[in-house]
Amino acid sequence: MIVGIAVLVAASFAFFLVVFPVIARRLLGIQVGITRTVLTGGVATGGISLASTLIRTPERQGLLMGVQMGIALMLAMVFLVVSEMVVPSASGAGRLRTIRSRIARIRRYSQISGIAVRHGLSPYLRGRGDRSGKGKAPGSARLAKPLRRALEEGGPTFVKLGQVLSTRHDLLSPEFIAELSRLQYQVRPECPERIAAQLHEEFGRPPEDVFAHFEHEPLAAASIAQVYLARLHSGENVVVKVQRPGVRAGIERDLDIICRMARMLDRRARWARDLGVVELAEGFAGSVREELDFRVEARNLATVRAAWAQRDAGPSVIIPGAVDDLSGELVLVLEQLPGLPIGAGGTELAGSEEERADLARSLLGSLLTQVLVDGTFHADPHPGNILLLDDGRIGLIDFGSVGRLDGQVRSALRRFLMAVHHADSAALRDALLDLITRPEEIDEQGLERALGRFMARHFSTGSAPDVKVFVDLFRLVSAHGLGIPPEVAAVFRALATLEGTLTRLSPGFDIVAESRAWASDDRGGARAGGFASVGAPLESELYSALSALRRLPRRLDRVTSALEEGRLSVNVRVLADSRDRRYLRVLVHEILLTVLAGTAGLMAVILMHATGGPMVTESIRLFEVIGYHLLVFSGVLCLRMLYVIFRAQR
Incomplete structure (x- = not known):
């Protein structure tokens, strides 16, 4: 008898330990591990005992058994909710890592908050800062310098964010652009022993065994990686790009903080919603995470080189190849291009003025071809990433930051350039609306007139367009409440950055005029990748346009007839999605x-x-x-x- 009662009690206890956690999890939609399930069952069992104590008389206990079960279930649900708030669900070592990362994030977040307070930025983080107009950051003149100083103090990730923002003429006012453009981050070289250990771990052997010669003094040191010169056993000179040991954790933490702050600002501040800070932060985080994996850069190099080789575009612009056998996530071994960056101090620009202009045209044609034909393009062609080689050619390096465009965007960009070439404001409006994020309501006629004034100001006879073209275009788009997708903004940002590089290479170089010349057939567009090389898509679009024009009179006749006879109706499928x-x-x-x-x-x-x-x-x-x-x-x-x-x- 006693054994039977003990078995019954044990079975009931086991039943409560299993059933209540399962029901509570299903009601809340929470997935938890075994440990938390057992704890939840224990809380539920304790809840039944508590309910039995509160319901004193035996007759009430029998009638209110459902109430006792409900109290136990409520206590189990409360325990799950509270435990989920304190320690999110994880398992084993994953839970410890989650706790440690949360503590590290809180510590770092407090540092960032302290920096913001010291530089007077806290009102804007709480959404209380003033706003001087759409497309401008709050308090432009007096806020630009404190923001730049705060980003510098925040470290390399925040400096990189400021450098990206300094190219967003569509988002920020000139005061911000000028101040953020001053951002520079001098990074101390990593300890040689740590770099050697990183290479040893990646290759499985010391770097002295992998390379015939390895220079332990870095050629360049950045926040994410350092670059070294080396020579393979085959005698080929190479460049070794090594990621700094332990840099990923800090950058991931800072990126997480940036995205969280962006979401907080989006909820609290109207100016943040107008600027699209969430999309900006997420795009920046995705770009930086790609730079943390050197295999992405190797794939980007292979893609651009393969497309470049298929077109036989000429040897004026060189893209280094990767040594696949020695490259991985943390180490990238590249062919060495002998030369110096255009932006390096003391770089001599050899050759005549016409020869340098030809090099600038080749560089511009290379980027336009990557954008309009290949769909994968170098997104940061600043002078430090453009080499003037010893043999007089141009070298493109650092494909860690690239832009990617699908076929529809490339087609719209081609139409955009053609509209500029023919000074057609209506076609320019249609191409622009295909590029941007179109709002529900837009004044298309007003936009067309604004674009007409824009082209008359920058592309009329005798004018000399410069980088201000892109700035004014961004302003025009922002003034009409249009949003530029990040990939399209990257195109204009790359062209604006390239303009400064081309001016250093060939003073007085007209990027707009040369782009229009590149697009025309009489400048060898078929060979260089201009519109002649993409004639098939243009013919297809022209055929589609002519087909639509042929159907247009018949459709207009149907609409007008139905309107005259009172039969015109509109069918709208509610909740079709x-x-x-x-x-x-x-x-x-x-x-x-x-x-x-x-x-x-x-x-x-x-x-x-x-x-x-x-x-x-x-x-x-x-x-x-x-x-x-x-x-x-x-x-x-x-x-x-x-x-x-x-x-x-x-």
Whole structure:
């Protein structure tokens, strides 16, 4: 008899340990590990004991068994919610890593907050800063310098963010652009022993065994990597790019903080929503994460080199190849291009003025071909990434930062350049609307007139267009409430950056005029990658346009006839998108649960205070029993809804 009772108690305890956590997890939608499941079951079992203590008489305990179960379930749900808030679900060592990373993030976040306070930026982080107009950062004149100093103090990741922002003429005012353009970050070289250990770990042997010669003095030191000169056993000179040991964790932490701050600003500050800080932060984070994996740069190099070789575009612009056998995630071994960056001090520009102009045309044609034909282009062609080689050619290096365009965007960009070439404001408007994120309402006629004035100002006879073309275009787009996608902004940013490089290479070089010449057939566009080389897509678009024009009179006749006879109607499919239906279904579901929880709670209060009704026992009425159960039911639903709201706000 005693053994049977013990078995029954053990089975009941095991049942509670398993069933209550499962039900609580299903109600809340939380996935937890075994340890937390057992703890939840223990809390639920303790809840049953607590409920039994509160319900003193045996007759009440029998009638209110459902109430006891409900109290246990509510306690289990509360435990899961609180534990999830304190320590998010993870397992084993993953949980410890999560806790450590959270502590490190909090410490770093406090440092960033302290920097912001010291430089007077805290009001803007709370969304209370002033705003001087659309497309401008808050408090332009007085905020630019403190922001630049705060970014410098924040470290390499924030400096890199400032450098990216300094090229976004479409987002920031001239005061910010000028101040952020001063950002430079001098990085101390890494300890040679740590670099040697990094190479040893990557290759599985010392660098002296991999290379016939390895210069331990770095050629260049940046925040993410350092560059060394070496020679292979085959006698080929190479450049070895090595990622700094342990740099990934710090950069990932800072990127996470930047994205969190962007989401916070998006909720609190209107100026942040206008600037699209969330999209900007996420795009920046994705770009930096690509730079952390050198295999991405190797693939970018292979893609551009393969497309360049297929066109037989000429030897004026050289792209180094990667040594695949020695390259990986943390180390990239590249063919050495003997020469110096155009931006290096003391670099001599050899050759005549015409020869340097030819090199500039080749460099411009290379980038335009990458943008308009290949779809993968060098996104940061500043003078430090452009080499003037010893043999007089041009070398492109550092493909860690690249832009990628799909076929539709490339087609719109070709139409955009053709419209500029022919000074057609209507075609320019149509191409621009295909490039940008189009709002629901837009004044197309006003935009066309603005574009007409834009072309008259910059492309009329006798004018000399410069980098201000891109600045004014960004301003025009922003003034009409249009948003430029990051990949399109990267194109204009790269062209604006290239303009300064081309001016150093060939003073007085007209990037706009040369781009128009590159696009025309009489400048060898077929060989260089101009519009003649993409004639098939243009013919297809022209054919589509002619087909539409042929159908247009017949369709206009149908519309006017239906309008005259009163038969014109518009069919709109409401909720045709599955995402809209899913959202509406979830919304209705949550509303129904909320109404049901409130109704059950109200009915419970009414029934528990009712004085009439049949007596179930001598001390409790039927309405009271029903009321207790409805109250617990309402509590369970309310807990679930509160957790849904909490999860949506995280």
